[in-house]
Amino acid sequence: MRRKVSAGLADAIKYALLAALVVFFLLPIFSLLMASFKSGKELMRYGISFKGMIPPRFDPKNFVYLVTGKDGIYLSWFRNSVIVLAAQTVLSLGLSSFVGYGLGVYRFKGRNAITVMVLLVMMVPLQILLLPLYAMIVNFKLMNTYQGVILPFMVSPFAIFFFRQFASGIPKDYLDAGRIEGLGEFNIFLFICAPLMAPAFGAMAILMAQQSWNNFLWPLIVMTTGEMFTLPIGLASLLTPYGNNYDMLIAGSCAASVPIIIVFVFFQRYFISGMNAGGIKG
Numbered sequence: 556m557r558r559k560v561s562a563g564l565a566d567a568i569k570y571a572l573l574a575a576l577v578v579f580f581l582l583p584i585f586s587l588l589m590a591s592f593k594s595g596k597e598l599m600r601y602g603i604s605f606k607g608m609i610p611p612r613f614d615p616k617n618f619v620y621l622v623t624g625k626d627g628i629y630l631s632w633f634r635n636s637v638i639v640l641a642a643q644t645v646l647s648l649g650l651s652s653f654v655g656y657g658l659g660v661y662r663f664k665g666r667n668a669i670t671v672m673v674l675l676v677m678m679v680p681l682q683i684l685l686l687p688l689y690a691m692i693v694n695f696k697l698m699n700t701y702q703g704v705i706l707p708f709m710v711s712p713f714a715i716f717f718f719r720q721f722a723s724g725i726p727k728d729y730l731d732a733g734r735i736e737g738l739g740e741f742n743i744f745l746f747i748c749a750p751l752m753a754p755a756f757g758a759m760a761i762l763m764a765q766q767s768w769n770n771f772l773w774p775l776i777v778m779t780t781g782e783m784f785t786l787p788i789g790l791a792s793l794l795t796p797y798g799n800n801y802d803m804l805i806a807g808s809c810a811a812s813v814p815i816i817i818v819f820v821f822f823q824r825y826f827i828s829g830m831n832a833g834g835i836k837g
Contacts, residue, residue, distance in 0.1 A: 591617055591806040598801045617806035629807055631782050632789035636768060637814065639704050639785060643767040646709045648759055652752065654710065655718025656744055660730065670719065676712040681772065689776060703777040704785075708767075714759050721755040722748065757825020764818045768811075786811045 590598060592615070621629045658670055688707050697703035725748055733743040749756075771787040778784055784792065790807050793800040 587805065588809055591809040593617075593805075594802060598805065617802045618810065620803060621806055621810060628781060629789065629803065629810075632784050632786045633811070635701070635778075635783060636786040636811075638701055639770075639774070640764055640767045640814070642701065643705050643708060644760060644763045646705065647711050647714055647763050648756060650710045651714035651759070652718045652749070652756065653744070655715045655720075656722045656748060656752075658715070659719040659722030660725065660727075660748070670716070673712050673715050673719075677716065685772075685776065688773075692777060698777060699779045699783050700777075704770075704774050707773070711759075711763065714763065717759060718752070718755055721752055725751055754825040757822040760822045761819055765815055768815050 594617075658666060658673075692698055692703045692707070695703075697706070729747050729751070730743055733747045738746065769787060770785070771791070774785045775788050778788065781789070781792070786807070790804055790811065793804045793807075
């Protein structure tokens with residue numbers, strides 16, 4: 556009896572702590588959401604806090620201003636970010652999975668050396684690569700274009716290593732069965748191994764999409780006109796020494812979080828299993 560009471564008390568404490576953590580992590584998000592419905596004057600007076608939020612008031616004028624204000628510039632920033640996210644995520648997943656699969660499944664001379672090179676590239680900070688990448692984009696005449704932002708990061712070293720770790724755990728019997736059925740190596744990857752690697756694709760889709768959506772430094776260097784800015788750059792441009800457009804900034808930040816939340820919800824069932832498998836196999 557005492558054991559049951561102790562177990563029940565332990566469960567109650569555990570769930571209470573988990574609930575407190577949930578509230579703790581959701582409070583900033585809730586505060587930002589409520590602040591997005593306040594005017595710039597109220598934000599200057601109270602800041603992002605619960606003052607002035609009780610009773611709650613839901614005035615959608617800030618979100619209407621995102622669509623109608625400043626000649627719809629926010630929609631241009633949003634469109635640019637979505638294009639870069641979609642292209643960069645799809646290309647990175649496709650190309651990185653090809654390379655990682657090859658390194659994880661096939662045995663060939665130089666395989667370990669290539670893996671070491673991938674790991675070394677992962678250790679190089681982006682800031683060191685900015686100058687040669689900038690020179691390359693200028694020479695290719697890709698400044699202020701989507702291609703200039705997307706092409707240098709079409710292949711992710713981290714994603715290559717992750718897919719390699721995952722692919723190395725695929726039983727070789729599946730590959731042999733495909734060869735017996737007459738499938739080529741590309742079709743074996745496409746129709747047999749790619750479905751087995753779904754958790755890896757889901758985990759990397761979330762990470763690559765988040766990285767692309769939040770990328771600030773490289774698009775800031777490549778994009779030179781306001782119409783071509785991505786969301787992080789556009790929102791940062793609302794804060795100037797001559798005035799801060801908090802109405803558009805807070806509401807725009809809330810709206811900017813929606814696509815990445817959708818990506819996470821869509822792929823989250825693969826995320827944990829993919830990260831665990833990719834981290835321990837090999």
